[in-house]
Amino acid sequence: MAEALRSAARAPGRPSGARRPAPRPAAGGALPLSAPALVLLLLFVILPTLAVFGLSLTDYQLGDDALVFVGLDNYRDLLGDAGFRGSLRNTMVYAALVTPASVLIGLGLALLIEAETRGRALFRTLFFLPVVSLIVAMATVWQYLLHPTIGPVDQLLRLVGLPGPNWLGSSDTVLASLALIGVWQSVGYNMVLFLAGLTAIPRDLYAAAAVDGAASGWQRFRLVTWPMLGPTTLFVVTISIINAVKVFETVQTLTEGGPNRASEVLLFTIYREGFVYLRVGAASAMTVVFLLLLVGLMLLQYRIQDRRTHYA
Amino acid sequence: MSRIRNAAAALALAMAALCGPQARAETTLTVHYPMPGFFKAVMDTVAAKFMAENPDVKIAFATPSPTYEDGLQLILREAGTADLPDVSFVGLNRLRILSERNIVADLQPLIAQEGDMEKLGFTDHILSLARWGGRQAGLAFATSNPIMYMNADLVRKAGGDPDHPPKTWDEVIALGGRIKALGDGDAGIDFRWQGDDWMFSALLFGDGGTMLSPDEKTVTFDGPAGQAAFALVGRMVKEGGMPAFTKPAGEQAFVAGKVGLEFQTTGALRNTIDNVGRKFELRTAPIPLLDPKDGRLPTGGNAVVILTKDPAKRDAAWRFAKFAAGPYGASVVVPGTGYVPNNALAATSPQYLGDFYATHPLYRAGLDQMDRMIPWYSFPGANSVRVTQAIVDNLSRVVEGTATPDAAVKDTAAEVQKLLPRR
Numbered sequence: 078m079a080e081a082l083r084s085a086a087r088a089p090g091r092p093s094g095a096r097r098p099a100p101r102p103a104a105g106g107a108l109p110l111s112a113p114a115l116v117l118l119l120l121f122v123i124l125p126t127l128a129v130f131g132l133s134l135t136d137y138q139l140g141d142d143a144l145v146f147v148g149l150d151n152y153r154d155l156l157g158d159a160g161f162r163g164s165l166r167n168t169m170v171y172a173a174l175v176t177p178a179s180v181l182i183g184l185g186l187a188l189l190i191e192a193e194t195r196g197r198a199l200f201r202t203l204f205f206l207p208v209v210s211l212i213v214a215m216a217t218v219w220q221y222l223l224h225p226t227i228g229p230v231d232q233l234l235r236l237v238g239l240p241g242p243n244w245l246g247s248s249d250t251v252l253a254s255l256a257l258i259g260v261w262q263s264v265g266y267n268m269v270l271f272l273a274g275l276t277a278i279p280r281d282l283y284a285a286a287a288v289d290g291a292a293s294g295w296q297r298f299r300l301v302t303w304p305m306l307g308p309t310t311l312f313v314v315t316i317s318i319i320n321a322v323k324v325f326e327t328v329q330t331l332t333e334g335g336p337n338r339a340s341e342v343l344l345f346t347i348y349r350e351g352f353v354y355l356r357v358g359a360a361s362a363m364t365v366v367f368l369l370l371l372v373g374l375m376l377l378q379y380r381i382q383d384r385r386t387h388y389a
Numbered sequence: 390m391s392r393i394r395n396a397a398a399a400l401a402l403a404m405a406a407l408c409g410p411q412a413r414a415e416t417t418l419t420v421h422y423p424m425p426g427f428f429k430a431v432m433d434t435v436a437a438k439f440m441a442e443n444p445d446v447k448i449a450f451a452t453p454s455p456t457y458e459d460g461l462q463l464i465l466r467e468a469g470t471a472d473l474p475d476v477s478f479v480g481l482n483r484l485r486i487l488s489e490r491n492i493v494a495d496l497q498p499l500i501a502q503e504g505d506m507e508k509l510g511f512t513d514h515i516l517s518l519a520r521w522g523g524r525q526a527g528l529a530f531a532t533s534n535p536i537m538y539m540n541a542d543l544v545r546k547a548g549g550d551p552d553h554p555p556k557t558w559d560e561v562i563a564l565g566g567r568i569k570a571l572g573d574g575d576a577g578i579d580f581r582w583q584g585d586d587w588m589f590s591a592l593l594f595g596d597g598g599t600m601l602s603p604d605e606k607t608v609t610f611d612g613p614a615g616q617a618a619f620a621l622v623g624r625m626v627k628e629g630g631m632p633a634f635t636k637p638a639g640e641q642a643f644v645a646g647k648v649g650l651e652f653q654t655t656g657a658l659r660n661t662i663d664n665v666g667r668k669f670e671l672r673t674a675p676i677p678l679l680d681p682k683d684g685r686l687p688t689g690g691n692a693v694v695i696l697t698k699d700p701a702k703r704d705a706a707w708r709f710a711k712f713a714a715g716p717y718g719a720s721v722v723v724p725g726t727g728y729v730p731n732n733a734l735a736a737t738s739p740q741y742l743g744d745f746y747a748t749h750p751l752y753r754a755g756l757d758q759m760d761r762m763i764p765w766y767s768f769p770g771a772n773s774v775r776v777t778q779a780i781v782d783n784l785s786r787v788v789e790g791t792a793t794p795d796a797a798v799k800d801t802a803a804e805v806q807k808l809l810p811r812r
Binding site: 138139140141142220221224225226227232235243245246247248331332333335336337338349352353354355356 | 490492575782
């Protein structure tokens, strides 16, 4: 279609009378057309973000009628706040556990399902179920599974003579246990994204690779599948990191940041600071830091990965 | 959501007022309450009865909040806006924040107008549960104290006698240790130290200790009583067979029959009875006190507060508050939850709960401790909730064995001292 248009434009010797007026850049039309979206963006994204930044420079407390401008005091306090640093570290550990595991397992499942035609829809549905289930409700199920005395997991372990860990109750294992739930929850989503990426790879590339001597499955994967999945992988990794850094529901329902803050993650700390301790000013400062971190992380990742990603 | 519902209710009311045959002045009170799991049925019953007796007032419920903290946030967010409910029910330990910020009405003048509150069952002791520095912030609606829940089957198996429950903490710890020694993954004790400082204060007040000095400037819980309380938590773990449970894990393990002795609010009694069912024989008993003579217990629960500033509404709100916290309200709350009566009349009059306790012995443990109840201490200043969390965090270090009780109590005191207002 585009090719046809282009060749038509190049076609010489057309009668000048048939020529339509050249399309002018629609400068006047762009603004009114995008105005509704821009207004909404301004109202619901940009202004609230600016408001959060404004509040972060004050000592505002929820329910107070007065607020005082305190400059960068909130940010200075954050630097010395061991609790905030701990929660930053917990979030990073959590993301470092969940992101690679959920991306790799998601990819593995997608490859397995793609390779076999029987039961494809069934397995796709089964693995996707955790994504559509309500995480707060499922957290309760996990809480039961990982219960130190009545939980089936520890009872099974005891059956074979192993001491079951106190999954969510001990500060040594709580982050890993939450990460396990996080992986379970996000694998299905990543799998579906990879499946979509796999179907988009032209079959003839595999045929060409076979002609060139790529015989084993590993070679096919390394030479065709993996490079062709580049854009998908970039997207999946990005979204996985964002989701891991945003973990909140499981922490709130299962551990409330405990024991002794071992599972306090950034969003939970912000929530607690703002809505439980009522210190909105301090919570806003944390939110700004959180936002900057996220944006910085994404920029860095795009820089690194984008250069090596091959867009078909 | 609540805004839409309020708007719809207001619209419906406006229509009714316009079209109604008789234009009688009707006041609508928007009432908000927390923890619908505990209170929805209770609130519906109380409101229906109130409207039957006061036809000029209509009660409209705002969407309930899941916890006391959520309820507090809702009030703080909506304070000063048209969405603020007229009446709410606030956790007794969060009342002070609202009172210090001038969001709840001082009920003192209304009480003075009323004259004899005692006749309605509101003794001065009951009123004092919701009073901060001369201001009456509310009327206690549902009140509780901590009790001991027993799995009688496990107690018997470990050689104990459920008819003679342990009376001292030493006996509790010895029995707990024997229950754990039964093996099979059974735990001796589950003490609800997580969540907030309430159960810690039960140990502290039980030894005659206080959180702060009377002028509220210095931490005093690092004295002998507080040290004993922290040490006791340490012994529960080391000798009494208490695992490091999360809050829900502890509750589930108990109702599943895997914990011998559980210590938590009597307010959870109804739910515990329902969840245990016929799995084992459930018993309750008073909680032991480190100082059996002068020991006191904290009062949990909530109070009804008036938020509206409109004089006409305020009158109706006061009538509703008195009714809800009065003997009829208590006679609905107690059997429906396990809370203890917050009204002297309700507890004794056969018209209300006089006969209930004779037929429901499990509810007696809380009732028998009523004369020991003192207010749930609420820390002064902007950091009051943070203080609570500092205590919980340090207790968890003791439970996990990462700090000795002595070190933990010292750290807690230092942290809390820094969070107190510097005046």
